[in-house]
Amino acid sequence: MSLDAALPAAQPASAILPRRGGTAGALSDVLWRNPRSLLMLMLAPPLLWLGIVYLGSLFALLLQSFFSIDEFSGMIDRQFTLKTYGELLLPSNLDIILRTVTMAALVTLASAVIAFPIAYYAARYARGTWKALFYLGIMLPLWSSYLVKVYAWKLILAKEGILNWLFTKLHLTWLLDAWLALPTVGGNSLSVSATGTFIVFVYVWLPFMILPVQAALERVPVSLTEASSDLGASPGQTFRNVIFPLALPGIVAGSIFTFSLTLGDYIIPQIIGTSRLFIGQAVYAHQGTAGNIPLAAAFTVVPVVIMGFYLWGAKRLGAFDAL
Amino acid sequence: MRSDRSSPAPLALKIAAAAGLLFLHLPILLIFVYAFTTEEKSYQWPPPGFTTQWFAVTWSRPDVWQALWLSVKVAAISTAIAIILGTLCAAAVSRTKFFGREAISLLVILPIALPGIITGISLRSAFSLMEIPFSTWTIVLGHATFCVVVVYNNAVARFRRTSGSMIEASMDLGADGFQTFRYVVLPNIGTALLAGGMLAFALSFDEVIVTTFTAGQQQTLPIWMLEELVRPRQRPVTNVVAMVVVLVTALPILLAYYLTRDGDQVAGAGK
Numbered sequence: 001m002s003l004d005a006a007l008p009a010a011q012p013a014s015a016i017l018p019r020r021g022g023t024a025g026a027l028s029d030v031l032w033r034n035p036r037s038l039l040m041l042m043l044a045p046p047l048l049w050l051g052i053v054y055l056g057s058l059f060a061l062l063l064q065s066f067f068s069i070d071e072f073s074g075m076i077d078r079q080f081t082l083k084t085y086g087e088l089l090l091p092s093n094l095d096i097i098l099r100t101v102t103m104a105a106l107v108t109l110a111s112a113v114i115a116f117p118i119a120y121y122a123a124r125y126a127r128g129t130w131k132a133l134f135y136l137g138i139m140l141p142l143w144s145s146y147l148v149k150v151y152a153w154k155l156i157l158a159k160e161g162i163l164n165w166l167f168t169k170l171h172l173t174w175l176l177d178a179w180l181a182l183p184t185v186g187g188n189s190l191s192v193s194a195t196g197t198f199i200v201f202v203y204v205w206l207p208f209m210i211l212p213v214q215a216a217l218e219r220v221p222v223s224l225t226e227a228s229s230d231l232g233a234s235p236g237q238t239f240r241n242v243i244f245p246l247a248l249p250g251i252v253a254g255s256i257f258t259f260s261l262t263l264g265d266y267i268i269p270q271i272i273g274t275s276r277l278f279i280g281q282a283v284y285a286h287q288g289t290a291g292n293i294p295l296a297a298a299f300t301v302v303p304v305v306i307m308g309f310y311l312w313g314a315k316r317l318g319a320f321d322a323l
Numbered sequence: 324m325r326s327d328r329s330s331p332a333p334l335a336l337k338i339a340a341a342a343g344l345l346f347l348h349l350p351i352l353l354i355f356v357y358a359f360t361t362e363e364k365s366y367q368w369p370p371p372g373f374t375t376q377w378f379a380v381t382w383s384r385p386d387v388w389q390a391l392w393l394s395v396k397v398a399a400i401s402t403a404i405a406i407i408l409g410t411l412c413a414a415a416v417s418r419t420k421f422f423g424r425e426a427i428s429l430l431v432i433l434p435i436a437l438p439g440i441i442t443g444i445s446l447r448s449a450f451s452l453m454e455i456p457f458s459t460w461t462i463v464l465g466h467a468t469f470c471v472v473v474v475y476n477n478a479v480a481r482f483r484r485t486s487g488s489m490i491e492a493s494m495d496l497g498a499d500g501f502q503t504f505r506y507v508v509l510p511n512i513g514t515a516l517l518a519g520g521m522l523a524f525a526l527s528f529d530e531v532i533v534t535t536f537t538a539g540q541q542q543t544l545p546i547w548m549l550e551e552l553v554r555p556r557q558r559p560v561t562n563v564v565a566m567v568v569v570l571v572t573a574l575p576i577l578l579a580y581y582l583t584r585d586g587d588q589v590a591g592a593g594k
Contacts, residue, residue: 028499038500039415043427046412046471049404050430054442054468057449061441064448114346117339125332134344136580141347143522143576145529147548148565152350154552155357158366162353165368206347256436264438267532271552280440284535287444297448300441307437 065297074291084294088302093282097302100279103194104262107201108209108255114202115209115254116247122210123217138214142207150271153200157191157272164190187274197273204268205261209254216250217243249318256307256314263303279303351569358566363559377559387564390547397459397543398527401466405523406516408467409474414508417482434469442469443536450537457539465533470523477519477583478512485511518582521575529572544568 031038067076068083087093122134141149156163167176180186180193187193220243228238266280277285279299286296332340358377360370381387412431416424434442446465455461489511493503531545538546544564551561 024501025499028501031500032494035419039419039421042411042415046408046431047427049408050434050468050471053446053464054434055430057445058441060449060452061445114343117336118343121332121336121340125336132584136577137344137347139576139580140573141351143525144351144572145545145565145568147529147531147545147552148354148568149350151548151552151561151565152354155353155366155368156350160365160367162368203346203350206343260436260438264440265532266440267549280438283440283444287447293448296444300444303438304441311436 061297061300064293065301067294069292069294076293084298085301087295088298093299096277096279096282099276100263101306103198103201103278104259106198107205107262108258110198110202111206111209111258112213112251112255115206115213116251119210119213119217119247119250123214138207138210142211146204147267149204150200150268153196153203153272154191157189157196157199159189159191161191191272192274194274194276197269200268200272201262201265205258208257208261209251212253212257213247213250216247216253220246252314252317256310259310260303260307263306354562354565354569357562360559360562366558377563381560381563381567384560386542387544387547387560390542390544393459393462393541394528394544397462397466398524400459400463401470401527402520402523404463404467405470405474406520409471409519409523410478410512410516412471413475413478413482417479418487431472431475435472439469439530439532440536443533446533447536457537457541459541461537461539462534462541462543465537466527466530469530469533470527473523473526474516474519477515477522481512481515514582518579521579525572525575529568 031041064076065084066080066082067078068081069075070077088097118134118138122131122138126134155161158164164173164176167173176190179195180189185193185195185198187196190196190199224242224246225238228242229235233241264280266278266284269278270281279302283296283299286292286299356370357366359373359375360367361372361374362370409431412427416427442465446461450457450461485508489507490503493507494500498506529545531543531549534543534546535549542550548561548564548568551557555561
């Protein structure tokens with residue numbers, strides 16, 4: 001139906017238009033008069049999809065975490081039990097959880113420190129073309145392939161790679177060796193050490209921290225910092241007492257991403273890191289060759305619970321307004 | 324020194340910001356150098372020599388082409404589904420206030436907010452419970468779920484800027500709901516949908532964590548790369564593939580930026 005056909009050209013002036021003809025017109029009238037049914041019609045497809053495909057599988061997974069595995073037959077016993085959750089408290093499994101959470105916290109902290117100057121400059125000094133360049137300079141690494149980024153670091157951290165070459169050229173190999181000789185953070189080479197895992201995590205999640213911090217800083221009115229310095233605050237004081245508190249929700253918002261993404265990742269520690277497992281690797285190992293879906297499911301509940309608490313705390317700090 | 328707009332930035336800040344940006348970009352640039360190296364057994368730096376032969380080698384590899392084709396197919400279907408579902412959801416959430424509105428935006432964001440491994444393993448266990456065999460469609464099922472949020476974010480931002488009075492005006496002038504959608508709403512949200520769609524495509528094209536759980540024996544391009552990362556067999560081919568992937572994913576991002584640069588945040592909330 002064309003637009004003209006719907007216009008009642010010959011109609012005398014009247015506030016109420018005549019009924020529209022045709023099935024499409026009638027349907028349109030019904031939907032206009034019943035906004036609720038229109039709303040339902042619009043919401044049904046996405047809700048059905050997310051509800052069935054996503055929530056459905058999530059609940060199926062949650063359900064399986066209450067099953068247990070028979071140690072002798074390797075079969076899954078479909079009886080409600082908390083035994084699998086008990087297994088999470090074994091020292092070896094607690095170790096995995098603790099290691100992952102520590103890594104996530106350190107990665108978050110480092111990302112915040114590196115991200116802040118970039119976000120600060122982009123928000124308060126960059127103008128015009130520079131602003132656009134900064135934006136793309138953050139967006140391009142954010143969206144470029146995750147695996148390619150990890151691969152790049154495999155090239156960089158390799159024994160024959162550019163970083164070792166650089167250390168040799170600067171005659172600093174002793175420093176690198178001393179660091180790698182340390183327990184926990186060290187290893188045979190950077191690509192098989194916890195330090196390597198840490199660097200790659202920071203690199204890959206850094207843009208997720210920059211964007212919300214920048215958004216938060218951009219909302220700080222210039223008049224506030226001017227007022228602060230008019231009232232006699234030094235730049236340092238203005239930063240500590242005005243800018244930083246206002247940027248904090250942005251940092252918390254960014255930390256949601258860096259923390260959650262580190263908690264669930266299993267590819268980075270598998271490719272660059274030690275043989276000590278992270279939560280994601282444990283999940284993958286248990287569901288794969290071991291076939292212990294209940295324990296894998298119980299393991300996935302750990303990051304969900306941690307993130308639940310994290311999000312609750314973040315909401316109280318006002319992080320969601322900074323997203 | 325005050326940090327207001329007229330005064331220049333402190334030197335320390337400039338250095339820290341520049342160093343941060345270099346940290347973000349140098350590793351990616353390094354891949355471009357490695358794509359031309361003559362060394363094929365190790366990741367030796369500096370490269371002993373430069374050659375373009377690996378491009379020809381990669382071109383003639385059927386496994387790379389197959390993986391690429393599967394990735395493109397999955398990304399195209401997932402993007403189409405995500406555009407429909409994301410737009411519907413954004414339209415509903417932005418034009419009316421109703422009970423459970425907040426819950427719906429949370430539900431849309433959840434597949435991205437929760438670690439990908441959770442989405443992956445829940446889908447996999449659901450498939451095995453319901454005895455669904457792995458196929459292109461099992462991959463699509465996972466990808467479309469987390470692509471919805473990207474389209475949704477872009478569409479919601481645009482709907483907020485589109486004033487409702489335009490829709491009312493169109494209806495007052497006698498257009499029916501479908502005409503209003505076709506002639507008033509769609510032209511307004513078109514570029515936002517295009518941008519969201521391109522980002523969704525890039526997201527799906529690159530996804531590996533969920534895909535490892537839903538692909539079975541099939542290889543998408545990221546899965547192909549992952550196998551090369553875990554057990555390097557063809558380093559030069561991997562280098563070339565990595566470089567091409569960087570170039571190919573940069574294009575939709577630049578385009579999406581140009582389509583939404585006046586005011587919208589392009590998926591500022593991240594992937």
